[in-house]
Amino acid sequence: MIGLFLKSLLGALAVLIIALLSRSKSFYIAGLVPLFPTLALIAHAIVAQERGMADLRTTALFGLWSLIPYAIYLLAVFWLSTRLTLWPTLLLATLGWLIAAGILLFAWTHFQPTP
Numbered sequence: 001m002i003g004l005f006l007k008s009l010l011g012a013l014a015v016l017i018i019a020l021l022s023r024s025k026s027f028y029i030a031g032l033v034p035l036f037p038t039l040a041l042i043a044h045a046i047v048a049q050e051r052g053m054a055d056l057r058t059t060a061l062f063g064l065w066s067l068i069p070y071a072i073y074l075l076a077v078f079w080l081s082t083r084l085t086l087w088p089t090l091l092l093a094t095l096g097w098l099i100a101a102g103i104l105l106f107a108w109t110h111f112q113p114t115p
Contacts, residue, residue: 069100
């Protein structure tokens with residue numbers, strides 16, 4: 001239970017840092033904070049401890065492939081932000097992420113590469 005509480009504190013700290021950075025001269029750094037591998041560190045530690053190093057490598061490889069849906073999300077936000085208001089931009093970008101993530105999951109489960 002304490003571990004879960006500490007993990008939630010990390011999330012709250014990340015949100016606080018993003019909020020503070022978004023008000024600063026260096027507001028663009030707020031886009032870097034969510035990419036700090038807080039959750040990846042937790043996930044990788046759990047996978048390695050419960051499944052071993054080979055599965056950790058597979059998890060890392062899948063994590064690399066998962067950058068594609070995130071890149072699609074960011075490209076959509078970049079392109080749509082000049083054409084739409086905030087909420088349609090974020091909604092459509094998220095839809096792009098969901099579609100790309102679905103394709104990635106389908107491809108991974110059917111053609112899983114090995115590291």
